Amino acid sequence: MKLVAATQNAHKLIEFRRILEPLGYEVLSQADVDTDIDVEETGTTFAENAALKAEAIFRATGLATIADDSGLEVDFLDGAPGIYSARFGGPGLTDRDKCLLILKKMEGVPKEKRGARFVSAIHLILNEKDRRSYLGTCEGFIGDKMVGENGFGYDPIFMVNDTDSFATLSGEEKDRLSHRGRALKMMEEDLKGTK
Known part of the structure; x- marks a missing residue:
């Protein structure tokens, strides 16, 4: 099954492909389908923003579309940056500036x-009548310094144990734990038998 990833974020596209292609999905970028839309995220939740992005790309292409809206929630910062x-x-x-800002706070x-936790809302539009949503979380804590060279965003400060941040893990290790x-x-479990 072909899915258009409603993202301009190259890192998210890599993760989508790394996770979904072994499951039999062909993940297309917006560039692959000549669609250069940067959707304004006006929702008040991750789920609302994911739905906005998926809907815009689905309307533009008519193809099955997957979108993610995700972020970091820090308890001490009352859920910010969310x-x-x-x-x-x-x-x-x-990304480094944002990590250092949180560490300073x-x-x-x-x-x-x-x-802290990472949250990911996935919105999938298979066709006009079939829309599905999934919410994944990964619990951890904010370290006291940046650790590791892998990943992106807040990965270097998000610790999954006392020694490992998301940025110290391989892509495959991160995928097993991540939001x-x-x-x-x-989504994979939900879609079994529909491909």
Whole structure:
């Protein structure tokens, strides 16, 4: 089955392909289908934003479409950056800048108050009448420094145990634990027999 990934994020596209292609899906980028749409995320939840993105690309292409909206929720920061994860701290900040900003806001905060989770809402539109949603989470905590060279976004500060951040894991290791990996696993189970 061909799926258009409703994302301009090259890292997410790599993850979609790494997880879905072994399951028999062909994941197309927006460039593959000559669609250059950057959807404004006006929803108030990850699920609403994922649905907005999927709907826009489905309308533009008429092809089965998958979209993800995801982000980091930090307990000490009252759930921030949340749905604003990509825009946290204002325009022009790099992933590294955003990680350092969170670390600065959490200076001196003890480990037991550094709880955090990654959340991924997946919205899948197979056709006009068949729309499905999945929500995956991964619990962890915010480290006190950046650790690792892999991954992207907040991966270097999101610790899954005392020594490993998402950025120290291989892509395959991260997929087994991650919010996006879990949401896509739910999708796989749901779609068994429909391909």
